[in-house]
Amino acid sequence: MKHVLAILVENKAGALTRISGLFSRRGFNIENIAVGETVTPGVARMTITVEGSDPVIEQVMKQLHKLINVLKVSNLSKEPSVMRELMLIKVRSETGSRSDIQQIVETFRGKVVDVSPDSMIIEVTGTEDKLEAIKMMLEHFGIKEIVRTGKVALLRGAKTTREA
């Protein structure tokens, strides 16, 4: 099963390497990873999607917690939470196909953010399912390039990860 872990970490040199290194050397697989600032200066938040059974995830969380720079580790898959990922897709487009693409993008509530004579860039945000679905719909037009941010997530309601 896939688990989404939120990790609050001191924004110090090498902190990212410590975390990613721990995954590889203990044989845990990172599916995707997103890092950014938080409201607290000096504290960054990593969202890591990792595949594994419950005992494996428990071990992952305990090992992460042992890292001195790690302040908090929570498993957001265990609680109601909002999860999103942003994807940019560069798709081949010609005069004939442009409106078809536009229609698909609208259905998925995406945005066209760049147009050139033979390509478009589409921005779409959502759950993994949604991103996979639009990708599939655009495939036959010819996808030239994709970039994804990795999943980010917050707990629903007033509670924060820090308090969880």
Next chain:
Amino acid sequence: MILKALEIEGVDQIFGFPGGAVLPLYNQLYDSPLKHLLVRHEQAAVHAADGYARVTGKPGVVFATSGPGATNLVTGIANAYMDSVPLVLITGQVASPFIGTDAFQEADITGITLPITKHNYLVKNVEELPSILSEAFFIASTGRRGPVLIDIPKDLFDHEAPFNYDQKCHIAGYNPTYSGHAGQINRAVKAIRDARRPVIFGGGGLIRAGADQVLRELAETARIPVILSLMGLGAFPGDNSLFLGMPGMHGSVTANYALTETDLIIAAGVRFDDRVTGKLENFAEKAKIIHIDIDPAEIGKNVIIDIPIVGDVRLVLEDLLCKLKPGNTEKWFKQIESWQEKYPMPAGSKGASSSLLPQFVIRELSRLSEPDTIVATDVGQHQMWTAQHFIIRAPKRFLTSGGLGTMGYGFPAAIGARLAAPEQRVLCITGDGSFQMNIQELATVVNNNLDLTIALINNGSLGMVRQWQEFFYEKRYSHTLLVGSPDFIKVAEAYGARALRASTEVEATQAIEEAFRIKGPVLIDFVVNPEENVYPMVAPNHPINQIITGGDF
């Protein structure tokens, strides 16, 4: 600034080797009251600091230079990390402007040691140095102990900065749990009361936590037998009737049978290493397991735990002790005694009476040593024979490379022990393979006239590997016969140490007696039967009750 911090931390002994990037540090050391032991290879400095730390309980301190100086530390750091030994290692780095340019003697030592340190630092500004130093000592010596490395660019050694040193540092992401959860402790008490065939299985955590006294009271009060892992030896008296020995691959038959038949394991400061559990699916199938450990990540890592208790093992055992009554375990002890009678520790092969048996040598060393003797071993057959036949009566008297299995550990560790405990006898039991991995330290012991005995169990081969080749690789002895080893007597004498040789039982006893009378470094070359194997043995990944006994009881 660094030396001042070390003094505040109560450091009195440094182990190290100078070089370009630490020239300013060694320049300051020149008129410092701190003692420094010059080794002949950086690896020996870490092992010596490790031995020192295991005996004193305080962090061992190491200095080394950048590049090769730092990379030579790596094996020693990994060794200390696996065995949870507190160390603070200070390495010089090339000067700040040169970092990242592949400068002369540059190595990314914080990157290299990331997976084998509890934490490490690359100092960027001299202002942060005092807090880094105090954090390093705090992290190394609290919670689950471990090595911490501080890499300092050469130019920073000479920079001045305000020295505000606060020993009581607060680190946001580091809060070890010390007292056990009361609810879990009550569950454990009930489980112990209900158990009919309980065992205590203890490890190195007992020694680090100073839990030997409470362990003994608990075992004697509740009438529960004690099994100790290799790392735990000494945490319970080796000659106590409740002690069943070491379990696992070369453990006693009784310990392995007891772990197989028990209905409750009280695991304290152990990590269920594969050398102990054998095939995991068959390990302690009939037992509930209580696991007490300071490191939450150890609980449930290898075996499924029924009652986890995160905390300092001494505090938790004290909590348990005040709630326990004498247990009804007499029937269980009858069973254990019958195993002990039937399967004593084998004294060696019968047919080889003409040649010296290594087991005999170890038993004689044990018999002739004072009870407070500190024994350091290397890795291999002699290590297992020492664990089996040398009676360790108290904690911090048995130094061995448990987790990493580092050949070359024993001799420098004995050097560290020598400096840590000037009143006690120090004995290094080594093999002809292991000894040659740090043989250059003969210069260090002679140079400092360190009083220690090196018992070299010389079988002319890498005995443990040879044994595995005999058992599992059709006696194809690929590169395990050590042809070309020097005459160890001559080597020792060339360095200026005394040396004796023994090839018979009578000679062995005489040599030990003589060596123990000599002050200063002495080597005894015990020429032993090269065919001797370590029994009992459980083949790797087999259930621990499937034991190869060798048939020589």
